[in-house]
Amino acid sequence: MTITKKDILLILIILIIAISAVSVASAYSGTGFTHDIPFSKYRDVSNSKILNRYNDTECHVEKTGVCTQVVDGDTLYLESGEKVRLVGVNTPERGVEGYIASKNFLQKFCLNKKIGLDVDKAKNKDKYGRTLAVVIVGGKNVNEMLLKEGLAEIMYIPPSEFYPYNWAGPSTHIPDSYKTYTHTQKDTSSSSGSSGKYIANSNSGKFHKSTCTWGQKTAEHNRVYFTNRDAAISQGYIPCKMCNP
Numbered sequence: 605m606t607i608t609k610k611d612i613l614l615i616l617i618i619l620i621i622a623i624s625a626v627s628v629a630s631a632y633s634g635t636g637f638t639h640d641i642p643f644s645k646y647r648d649v650s651n652s653k654i655l656n657r658y659n660d661t662e663c664h665v666e667k668t669g670v671c672t673q674v675v676d677g678d679t680l681y682l683e684s685g686e687k688v689r690l691v692g693v694n695t696p697e698r699g700v701e702g703y704i705a706s707k708n709f710l711q712k713f714c715l716n717k718k719i720g721l722d723v724d725k726a727k728n729k730d731k732y733g734r735t736l737a738v739v740i741v742g743g744k745n746v747n748e749m750l751l752k753e754g755l756a757e758i759m760y761i762p763p764s765e766f767y768p769y770n771w772a773g774p775s776t777h778i779p780d781s782y783k784t785y786t787h788t789q790k791d792t793s794s795s796s797g798s799s800g801k802y803i804a805n806s807n808s809g810k811f812h813k814s815t816c817t818w819g820q821k822t823a824e825h826n827r828v829y830f831t832n833r834d835a836a837i838s839q840g841y842i843p844c845k846m847c848n849p
């Protein structure tokens with residue numbers, strides 16, 4: 605076999621692609637989010653004391669599992685081997701300031717414990733095959749807690765069932781790239797004609813999550829669909845007491 609100029613060119617191209625792929629991978633540093641919360645901040649505070657600061661979440665536990673490993677502040681493994689990425693939030697990457705504090709916080713609530721998950725219905729896996737979900741501990745939304753504690757920044761990637769801006773606290777960091785998503789944009793992006801996140805009943809004056817059995821029992825001719833809760837409220841609909849939309 606003789607090596608032609610064409611072969612050499614092909615090898616060169618493959619090498620260039622390989623080298624650039626490696627350099628892209630090693631240069632990845634997340635969004636660059638950091639915070640200066642000390643890693644030991646929550647060490648001597650009981651879990652229940654922290655949980656008590658938060659309202660019960662409206663998210664539903666759809667599945668449970670024991671967390672066997674916490675990778676960082678926004679990623680964990682279940683004993684089934686399933687890798688879970690906390691949806692709507694982003695914590696500092698390994699080696700970056702704040703990484704350990706955020707990881708410690710998630711470990712405190714999850715490691716070797718049975719946790720609840722509300723999996724994102726709009727997109728249940730990310731491009732790495734990780735399950736996108738809200739983690740629920742003691743009836744509280746851990747994703748929301750990470751944001752409110754300043755341990756995570758918002759990472760809103762539509763389509764998503766969840767809207768992390770609703771979980772944010774006054775000190776929550778919102779990256780520039782996500783500032784463009786406003787309430788209005790969220791509404792139009794999920795709008796799709798006769799379907800929506802909420803079903804209102806023009807007869808009863810109540811509105812439901814589209815997953816609520818009472819909402820689903822609404823007669824077709826009485827149905828009004830909303831993609832946005834505020835829109836339903838502003839039109840005078842009252843939230844269903846069963847599904848708490």
Ligand SMILES: [Zn+2]
Pocket residue numbers: 811812813816817818819844845846847848
């Ligand atoms: Zn309902």
